[in-house]
Amino acid sequence: MATQARGSKQRSVRGSRTGRPIMVLLDLLGRRWTLRIIWELREATLTSRALRTACDEASPAIVQTRLTELREAGFVELTGDGYRLTAFGRELFQTFAPLHRFAERWGKASYHRVS
Numbered sequence: 001m002a003t004q005a006r007g008s009k010q011r012s013v014r015g016s017r018t019g020r021p022i023m024v025l026l027d028l029l030g031r032r033w034t035l036r037i038i039w040e041l042r043e044a045t046l047t048s049r050a051l052r053t054a055c056d057e058a059s060p061a062i063v064q065t066r067l068t069e070l071r072e073a074g075f076v077e078l079t080g081d082g083y084r085l086t087a088f089g090r091e092l093f094q095t096f097a098p099l100h101r102f103a104e105r106w107g108k109a110s111y112h113r114v115s
Contacts, residue, residue: 028069028070028073031066031069032062032066033055033058033062033063033066034066034069034070035096036055036058037051037055037063037066037067037070037076038070038075038076038085038089038092038093038096039093039096040054040055041076041083041084041085041089042085042093044084045079045081045082045083045084046082046083046084047081047082047083048060048063048064048067048082048083050082051063051067051082051083067083070089074086074088074089075088075089075092076089
């Protein structure tokens, strides 16, 4: 595991020796349930329980781990009503919009079946 360059905040990054921000981000987003949590928080503040339900009953431990990671990264915050995306989280979600539109078009195509 690599870490960021000396003098900056240390962050483990799988598969990277540089610790570049893009590598840190891709590492975080590639973790199981991370993208799903961001997706589920796109329009509403959710409690931990509501989020687990929205995530097809993902285990409480993994959801809490991902929420902690997303909070530490500045994408999610905990309010009195539950978890919600921060301004950075909403900006990150907006970067998914073109991918979502593409996926919708691809999903309607007859050749999209992936085994």
